[in-house]
Amino acid sequence: MKTIITGAGGLVGGVLSRRFADSDGDVLALRRADLDVTDAAAVERLILMERPSLVVNCAVLGVDECERDPARARAINANAPRALAESANEVGAWFLHFSTNYVFDGEREGPYTEEDEPRPLSIYGSTKAEGEHAALAANPRCVVVRTSWVFGAGKRSFLSTAHSELLAGRRVRAIRDTWASVTYVEDLARRVEEILALCVGGLFHVVNEGVCTYEEFAREAARLVGLDKEEAAPLIETVTESEMRRAAMRPRYTPLRSVASAQLGLAPLRDWREALADYVTNHKI
Ligand SMILES: NC(=O)c1ccc[n+]([C@@H]2O[C@H](COP(=O)([O-])OP(=O)(O)OC[C@H]3O[C@@H](n4cnc5c(N)ncnc54)[C@H](OP(=O)(O)O)[C@@H]3O)[C@@H](O)[C@H]2O)c1
Numbered sequence: 001m002k003t004i005i006t007g008a009g010g011l012v013g014g015v016l017s018r019r020f021a022d023s024d025g026d027v028l029a030l031r032r033a034d035l036d037v038t039d040a041a042a043v044e045r046l047i048l049m050e051r052p053s054l055v056v057n058c059a060v061l062g063v064d065e066c067e068r069d070p071a072r073a074r075a076i077n078a079n080a081p082r083a084l085a086e087s088a089n090e091v092g093a094w095f096l097h098f099s100t101n102y103v104f105d106g107e108r109e110g111p112y113t114e115e116d117e118p119r120p121l122s123i124y125g126s127t128k129a130e131g132e133h134a135a136l137a138a139n140p141r142c143v144v145v146r147t148s149w150v151f152g153a154g155k156r157s158f159l160s161t162a163h164s165e166l167l168a169g170r171r172v173r174a175i176r177d178t179w180a181s182v183t184y185v186e187d188l189a190r191r192v193e194e195i196l197a198l199c200v201g202g203l204f205h206v207v208n209e210g211v212c213t214y215e216e217f218a219r220e221a222a223r224l225v226g227l228d229k230e231e232a233a234p235l236i237e238t239v240t241e242s243e244m245r246r247a248a249m250r251p252r253y254t255p256l257r258s259v260a261s262a263q264l265g266l267a268p269l270r271d272w273r274e275a276l277a278d279y280v281t282n283h284k285i
Contacts, residue, residue: 007060008029008034010154012058016058016192054088055095057096063124066123097132097143102124103125104254113256132203142201145192146204149182150183162174163280176239180211182276183206191206194266208275210271
């Protein structure tokens with residue numbers, strides 16, 4: 001089975017490329033320099049030539065960059081998944097695409113399931129919602145996985161580096177008034193493999209169990225690297241989302257839950273604290 005992965009230089013794309021290569025070997029892991037997903041002609045040419053059985057799209061334009069460049073946001077987050085899904089369909093391939101909790105506005109209590117209607121607050125959220133819809137419409141063998149606050153080795157982000165920063169005695173700024181599900185990229189990848197093995201298309205939420213703020217995440221990371229509360233306190237500066245003055249609005253409360261996975265007999269993923277403990281144990285530096 002041949003697999004093409006786009007956006008392979010990123011967090012999710014990197015992990016999936018490694019895991020797929022480990023399990024079946026025939027993987028074309030493409031970074032942006034190898035394939036620009038906004039070049040629909042190049043996308044079609046490559047897929048028709050390679051004739052994969054699975055195309056995985058991990059390319060994305062980040063949350064704040066989308067506000068600064070809405071045309072690029074739409075090209076990468078909405079038009080590219082449509083073109084990839086269409087070309088995959090031409091060769092009878094499955095198409096796997098990723099989306100986000102930021103398709104929701106977070107104004108409601110309780111977790112969001114696949115049955116809830118998107119109400120995005122940002123250009124990132126609206127272009128991602130458009131991309132999901134376009135991909136599902138373009139290919140009957142399409143899986144869209146919505147995930148949230150992903151952490152793991154290979155990305156310099158707050159969630160991925162908080163534990164090593166704290167261990168090194170460096171201060172972190174942690175937001176205290178925004179809640180979401182968090183997801184360990186290795187758990188995400190494993191669940192994606194399970195969904196693909198079932199050959200069932202559609203929309204799936206994939207996150208670790210539980211919900212937290214960045215502040216709670218940082219405090220747990222500090223505990224896991226052996227800092228007690230007194231040692232951690234001066235290292236964790238808490239701020240509000242508005243104090244961060246970021247370009248894009250973030251939803252306030254967007255935990256995800258999956259009814260679609262439950263219907264397939266897939267149990268919820270482990271709690272985020274357990275997943276974080278695993279990550280910290282394996283990536284101390
Ligand atoms: N990380 C999270 O917290 C999170 C949360 C929810 C959903 N997701 C979803 O998960 C998926 C993967 O996210 P990620 O965190 O792995 O992203 P990432 O680490 O930012 O990686 C994205 C990759 O896309 C590449 N890219 C950008 N524009 C491209 C283009 N025109 N053509 C080809 N490649 C391009 C980037 O290359 P350059 O580095 O060269 O620009 C980068 O390697 C996305 O669909 C995202 O919406 C992620």
